[in-house]
Amino acid sequence: MSITEQIARRERVLGSAPLFYKEPVHIVRGEGVWLFDIDGKRYLDMYNNVPCVGHANLLVVEAMQQQMGTLNVHSRYLHEGILDYAERLLDLHGDALDSIVFACSGTEASEIALQMARYGTGGRGIICTDAAYHGNSTEVAKMSLISRSKQVIDSDFRAIPFPQTYRPLHAGVAGPELTQLYLNEVQAAIDDFASNNIPLAGMFVCSILANEGLPDIPPGFMSQAAELVHTAGGVFIADEVQAGFCRSGDWWGYETSDFIPDIVTMGKPMGNGLPLSGVAASAELVASFRSNTRYFNTFASSPLQAAVGMAVLDAIEDENLLKSSAQLGDYLRSELKTMQHKCNAIAEVRGCGLFVGLEWVSDRSKKTPDREGAVRVANSMKEKGFLLSNAGARGNVIKIRPPLVFQKDHADLFLTAFDEMLGEI
Amino acid sequence: MSITEQIARRERVLGSAPLFYKEPVHIVRGEGVWLFDIDGKRYLDMYNNVPCVGHANLLVVEAMQQQMGTLNVHSRYLHEGILDYAERLLDLHGDALDSIVFACSGTEASEIALQMARYGTGGRGIICTDAAYHGNSTEVAKMSLISRSKQVIDSDFRAIPFPQTYRPLHAGVAGPELTQLYLNEVQAAIDDFASNNIPLAGMFVCSILANEGLPDIPPGFMSQAAELVHTAGGVFIADEVQAGFCRSGDWWGYETSDFIPDIVTMGKPMGNGLPLSGVAASAELVASFRSNTRYFNTFASSPLQAAVGMAVLDAIEDENLLKSSAQLGDYLRSELKTMQHKCNAIAEVRGCGLFVGLEWVSDRSKKTPDREGAVRVANSMKEKGFLLSNAGARGNVIKIRPPLVFQKDHADLFLTAFDEMLGEI
Numbered sequence: 001m002s003i004t005e006q007i008a009r010r011e012r013v014l015g016s017a018p019l020f021y022k023e024p025v026h027i028v029r030g031e032g033v034w035l036f037d038i039d040g041k042r043y044l045d046m047y048n049n050v051p052c053v054g055h056a057n058l059l060v061v062e063a064m065q066q067q068m069g070t071l072n073v074h075s076r077y078l079h080e081g082i083l084d085y086a087e088r089l090l091d092l093h094g095d096a097l098d099s100i101v102f103a104c105s106g107t108e109a110s111e112i113a114l115q116m117a118r119y120g121t122g123g124r125g126i127i128c129t130d131a132a133y134h135g136n137s138t139e140v141a142k143m144s145l146i147s148r149s150k151q152v153i154d155s156d157f158r159a160i161p162f163p164q165t166y167r168p169l170h171a172g173v174a175g176p177e178l179t180q181l182y183l184n185e186v187q188a189a190i191d192d193f194a195s196n197n198i199p200l201a202g203m204f205v206c207s208i209l210a211n212e213g214l215p216d217i218p219p220g221f222m223s224q225a226a227e228l229v230h231t232a233g234g235v236f237i238a239d240e241v242q243a244g245f246c247r248s249g250d251w252w253g254y255e256t257s258d259f260i261p262d263i264v265t266m267g268k269p270m271g272n273g274l275p276l277s278g279v280a281a282s283a284e285l286v287a288s289f290r291s292n293t294r295y296f297n298t299f300a301s302s303p304l305q306a307a308v309g310m311a312v313l314d315a316i317e318d319e320n321l322l323k324s325s326a327q328l329g330d331y332l333r334s335e336l337k338t339m340q341h342k343c344n345a346i347a348e349v350r351g352c353g354l355f356v357g358l359e360w361v362s363d364r365s366k367k368t369p370d371r372e373g374a375v376r377v378a379n380s381m382k383e384k385g386f387l388l389s390n391a392g393a394r395g396n397v398i399k400i401r402p403p404l405v406f407q408k409d410h411a412d413l414f415l416t417a418f419d420e421m422l423g424e425i
Numbered sequence: 426m427s428i429t430e431q432i433a434r435r436e437r438v439l440g441s442a443p444l445f446y447k448e449p450v451h452i453v454r455g456e457g458v459w460l461f462d463i464d465g466k467r468y469l470d471m472y473n474n475v476p477c478v479g480h481a482n483l484l485v486v487e488a489m490q491q492q493m494g495t496l497n498v499h500s501r502y503l504h505e506g507i508l509d510y511a512e513r514l515l516d517l518h519g520d521a522l523d524s525i526v527f528a529c530s531g532t533e534a535s536e537i538a539l540q541m542a543r544y545g546t547g548g549r550g551i552i553c554t555d556a557a558y559h560g561n562s563t564e565v566a567k568m569s570l571i572s573r574s575k576q577v578i579d580s581d582f583r584a585i586p587f588p589q590t591y592r593p594l595h596a597g598v599a600g601p602e603l604t605q606l607y608l609n610e611v612q613a614a615i616d617d618f619a620s621n622n623i624p625l626a627g628m629f630v631c632s633i634l635a636n637e638g639l640p641d642i643p644p645g646f647m648s649q650a651a652e653l654v655h656t657a658g659g660v661f662i663a664d665e666v667q668a669g670f671c672r673s674g675d676w677w678g679y680e681t682s683d684f685i686p687d688i689v690t691m692g693k694p695m696g697n698g699l700p701l702s703g704v705a706a707s708a709e710l711v712a713s714f715r716s717n718t719r720y721f722n723t724f725a726s727s728p729l730q731a732a733v734g735m736a737v738l739d740a741i742e743d744e745n746l747l748k749s750s751a752q753l754g755d756y757l758r759s760e761l762k763t764m765q766h767k768c769n770a771i772a773e774v775r776g777c778g779l780f781v782g783l784e785w786v787s788d789r790s791k792k793t794p795d796r797e798g799a800v801r802v803a804n805s806m807k808e809k810g811f812l813l814s815n816a817g818a819r820g821n822v823i824k825i826r827p828p829l830v831f832q833k834d835h836a837d838l839f840l841t842a843f844d845e846m847l848g849e850i
Contacts (some may be wrong), residue, residue: 171573275700
């Protein structure tokens, strides 16, 4: 069946479900950092964070087979696997996060975190950024503004301009003064809630502002924003669905961005492809959530989630992926920075760990975002056998985010091809 | 580690997550309809609908291992597995349901269905029953009234008394007249939305009213309610998360309850334990949902979901589980009815297919619900090695819902033990 026929068939049964690339790829096999299409063409995966320990990772496949062949039931029976996994995961966080609720998707984790913040504080108001994405349920979509019109923002949510140094809130302002400008926005949101008699529940942000486009965050913003929120009676929620599990070069993005959250959501790479997510918080916040909601999730906290989640942690530790995420990410950024000389379109090389963002512009002095250019780069690199994408508030940030098992020789293959592509476009 | 110690450890890391039974069971292994605890004690599973083709089903384990060892990526690349699965699943529904959106959990399916109904009709108002459960997200919880106070119902939702013959809306009314009384409630909800300028989106019900307690539904109620909703511009949504996949003795609960839905949600047994859910509807409704939401779910529509979902359908068909669900369910009900003579507590033996509900009362003439009695039965049967539970609007309905691979000799083991238990309590 041709690609065109397959797209038509897909449209018939799934509707206009999103697809990548001008000519989509038809992937049939994966192994480590490699994906193979139906014609045997090999692609270096520079996009997928879910298979963090590699496509078809043996440890994960074995854990899944072993557990599914032994037992997989819901969580209203006792099972030690989920307790072992929960304790190991919580040990990777600070002492303040000592309890956890499991779920299946990032959206479900965001739902739990929202409800936990609201029940825990007695408030309703949530501050988010104006280009965030936290999921797709009715309530969570209200703070997923990257896919919404800002005009429809719900009365219980306030969006602040996402903090960044590249296009600062006021032109020419930098450093601590810029931090203060963004903090003023947080305070204004808090004050606006107060004047509308909407008690604050908290602030909800991705620790590294991934969907916003991985901006350099003005120094101290996150920790000082958390202070403002605490002073006003709210909690600070870190969305680690993209940032977590060594992606940022630290175990958690909140370490990279230097703040301490009250609630942490986790997802995507957590099960290397098995639907698995979770929300860590203090025992008090979890207790309040539990008593107010009687929350139960048929598929979560299961022996299968525990076994697979554990295998992912094993693989990350066995293969030293924390260290290699930090080192190879720095290597990629440093090499990509040398390419800025010959390519004016690359206005900034940003990111942390194995998560790189390239700000793609048509005019560097005017900082004119070039979304079409970024899309062309993604399509051109795909033709060369490298899968990446574009993202960010303006869609003009090239998003490079390979599985964590990515190695230096993979980086060099990519850099050579990327350099070649720059000469062609 | 003792049960007490394990409960304390669980409380520390998971908070007060719900547990079954006065003394919870510590299950370590499953096979077919059997579960085994850490001491090797064997339990006949009379509760779990998720492992519909049996605990540790080989076809499912193999499909999972095979697909996870080959490829598992998100759905923005082409993959034929999900199209094959989607088409096969849609073929099991009527022609009007020709498009599908996949997700991970029942809650996510309910969210999609809600959003689809609202975007598709331009309305907001949703009619549900007063003892429904459709999931736990902020919006879906508003129509999950079995776990909420009726007083907090949101302005966009109206709850009608769930239709039943056992405790009819007006004492002494039965047959078509009773159906009309419940239809009047639907019409009143429609009228109330209209008078509050809330345009109707639709009505959302479990096809067999499982959480309500599997009542006998007054004849014709569902199809006539759907007509009223259609006339008022709404859509009729069947929650098949519990009812579907041969549970009711038909492929779908809406066949058993004799109506044609516009939107169908599916979940629980769909992946035999892999998080997998979906929403089937007309191409028009799916298109409207897609264009309004740009919905994407990281873990859904994946090669893994497709392979496992397909293996479940294979197992259901290979083992003729549709037929055996209908036959063994009837056998169970007929044998249990004979026990009503010696046990006044069993006021009604209800249900469809392998889903049996026993209305447990302390006084049969006054129909006094006896929740504590039902809980005692569940605990007593657990001690005898049979896992079941209590459910329903008043918590007094004994819920018997074994995996579909349940056979006649299992039924006889259960019936003997149940009869024995009746003599003891």
